[in-house]
Amino acid sequence: MADKRLGVGFIGGGFIGQFHVRSWVGVRDADIMGIVDINRDTAETAAAMARELGVGEPAIHGSITDMVADPNIDAVWIGTPNFTRIEVMEEITEAVIGGKGELTGICCEKPLGRNVAEAKEMLELARKAELLDGYLEDQLFSTSVQRGKAIIWARGAALTGRPFLARSAEEHSGPHMPWFWEGELQGGGVLNDMMCHSVEVARFLLTEPGAPRESLIPMKVTAHTSCLKWQDPHYVEHLRSISDGKLDYASRPAEDFARGLIEYRDEEGKELIVEVTTSWCFVGAGLRLSMELLGPEYSMSINSLDAGPKVFFSRNVTGEVGEDLVEKQNAEMGLMPIVADEEGEYGYTGENRHMVQSFLAGKRPEENFSDGVNVTELLMTAYMSAEQGRTIEFPPPELDTFIPAVARGQWNPNK
Ligand SMILES: NC(=O)c1ccc[n+]([C@@H]2O[C@H](COP(=O)([O-])OP(=O)(O)OC[C@H]3O[C@@H](n4cnc5c(N)ncnc54)[C@H](O)[C@@H]3O)[C@@H](O)[C@H]2O)c1
Numbered sequence: 001m002a003d004k005r006l007g008v009g010f011i012g013g014g015f016i017g018q019f020h021v022r023s024w025v026g027v028r029d030a031d032i033m034g035i036v037d038i039n040r041d042t043a044e045t046a047a048a049m050a051r052e053l054g055v056g057e058p059a060i061h062g063s064i065t066d067m068v069a070d071p072n073i074d075a076v077w078i079g080t081p082n083f084t085r086i087e088v089m090e091e092i093t094e095a096v097i098g099g100k101g102e103l104t105g106i107c108c109e110k111p112l113g114r115n116v117a118e119a120k121e122m123l124e125l126a127r128k129a130e131l132l133d134g135y136l137e138d139q140l141f142s143t144s145v146q147r148g149k150a151i152i153w154a155r156g157a158a159l160t161g162r163p164f165l166a167r168s169a170e171e172h173s174g175p176h177m178p179w180f181w182e183g184e185l186q187g188g189g190v191l192n193d194m195m196c197h198s199v200e201v202a203r204f205l206l207t208e209p210g211a212p213r214e215s216l217i218p219m220k221v222t223a224h225t226s227c228l229k230w231q232d233p234h235y236v237e238h239l240r241s242i243s244d245g246k247l248d249y250a251s252r253p254a255e256d257f258a259r260g261l262i263e264y265r266d267e268e269g270k271e272l273i274v275e276v277t278t279s280w281c282f283v284g285a286g287l288r289l290s291m292e293l294l295g296p297e298y299s300m301s302i303n304s305l306d307a308g309p310k311v312f313f314s315r316n317v318t319g320e321v322g323e324d325l326v327e328k329q330n331a332e333m334g335l336m337p338i339v340a341d342e343e344g345e346y347g348y349t350g351e352n353r354h355m356v357q358s359f360l361a362g363k364r365p366e367e368n369f370s371d372g373v374n375v376t377e378l379l380m381t382a383y384m385s386a387e388q389g390r391t392i393e394f395p396p397p398e399l400d401t402f403i404p405a406v407a408r409g410q411w412n413p414n415k
Contacts, residue, residue: 006104006356007072008056009034011064011088012079013046015176016109020077021046023348024055030356032056033072036064064091068101075105075359077136081177082114082192083185089122093129105132105359111196111379112372114187114407116400119376123369134355134365135372139170139201141350143341144307145291148300153209156298162266163295166202167275170194170289171282172328174230174256178243181230181254183406189254190280191225191386192379192404197289198276199262199382200375205293206264206272213371216272220263222391223382225255225406227413229281253413254406256280260382262394285337286326289346308340380404387411 006029010017013035024032032050035058037043047058061067068076080088085108096103106126112135113119126133139145157163171194179185180193207216229235230249239247262274282288289304305326313319313333323329326339327346343349351367358365377395383404385392396402405411 006030007033009073013037016079023343026349065095068095078108096129107134133369138347141347160297165294167292168198168202172287174280183254191258194278202274218394221381223260223385225386227253287328
């Protein structure tokens with residue numbers, strides 16, 4: 001048992017901030033002691049949730065600098081939109097380097113940056129401020145992924161050889177806030193938003209337990225992107241209406257479907273394949289995560305919508321629209337799955353426990369900003385491949401300065 005508790009401050013108390021607060025009931029040796037959000041009501045909501053769950057007594061701070069200066073805060077979690085990454089990180093590191101406060105560690109939500117230059121800047125700033133850094137890729141810490149990987153490697157791989165193919169997908173019916181849909185603000189479309197998870201969890205499943213990331217060498221990337229649903233005039237209108245006319249998917253869409261194939265080699269030169277697909281046009285019960293791991297004499301499969309209880313409501317049960325059964329829920333009637341422990345099943349509880357334990361032990365987390373940079377490099381190579389319609393050798397030249405056409409407002413597959 002650690003003799004010190006970690007005081008954690010959240011930057012951003014919106015959708016993901018509140019997911020983290022809920023996950024905290026499964027996190028030991030740390031309390032949520034501060035929240036900053038440019039929207040004070042949102043900060044109040046997240047703070048009230050923390051108090052109600054008994055996971056901290058957060059102060060609401062007027063600025064990031066004030067929160068860093070609070071002696072109750074030892075580490076901060078960044079959960080603000082993608083387009084704020086650098087400004088938020090600069091304010092944190094300026095406060096630390098300027099001696100306004102002391103921090104042990106910092107965690108940042110996915111994606112680490114909208115492109116490789118931003119992701120590398122995040123890593124560089126963390127190093128300058130001498131902060132331990134954690135990259136918040138929750139899916140690696142999902143209870144199903146952790147248990148499935150351990151058993152596959154201990155039984156199947158130990159006796160018959162390593163796995164050679166990992167498949168991974170994340171799909172739902174579209175993001176909840178307008179900024180996610182805007183290529184420039186978010187960094188891309190669904191490829192940037194969700195393939196970051198799939199690429200990393202598939203790489204993790206294929207990596208021998210305890211082996212470093214470098215034991216898998218990315219060789220080539222092939223990808224495809226499309227806008228399958230949201231350029232239809234009906235949906236163009238819908239997006240316009242939820243964004244005060246700002247989103248125009250008729251002329252400035254982002255991809256709502258992406259697939260990718262990454263060819264790796266292991267240390268013995270054996271070929272390994274990662275196959276990923278992701279979309280914002282899956283109208284099923286709700287968010288669906290699926291993973292598969294295949295080897296010579298075994299396989300594993302995970303489907304987050306198949307893991308828990310199912311309920312059935314007849315057409316006479318006309319309750320309110322909600323997300324009480326599953327994230328991104330699309331219906332309240334018929335046969336529906338319940339994801340009973342979303343925080344554990346998606347990995348938030350496990351990732352936050354890992355980050356807290358690493359910071360308390362003075363160690364760099366196993367999933368850190370260097371991993372966030374590597375993921376961004378793979379995603380940007382995938383955009384290059386989709387734009388050029390060919391397989392790209394990794395790493396391609398000019399990766400560090402590449403910005404996808406969709407993030408420059410210059411991607412329109414129907415023109
Ligand atoms: N791990 C996952 O599966 C997952 C899921 C959802 C979102 N995310 C990531 O989390 C981040 C936030 O997403 P979200 O869904 O919570 O978005 P959101 O828009 O729901 O919430 C963002 C919050 O940040 C606040 N904010 C904006 N700029 C700020 C600033 N400069 N300083 C302080 N607060 C600020 C907003 O007021 C809002 O409350 C994104 O980077 C997203 O990619 C990760």
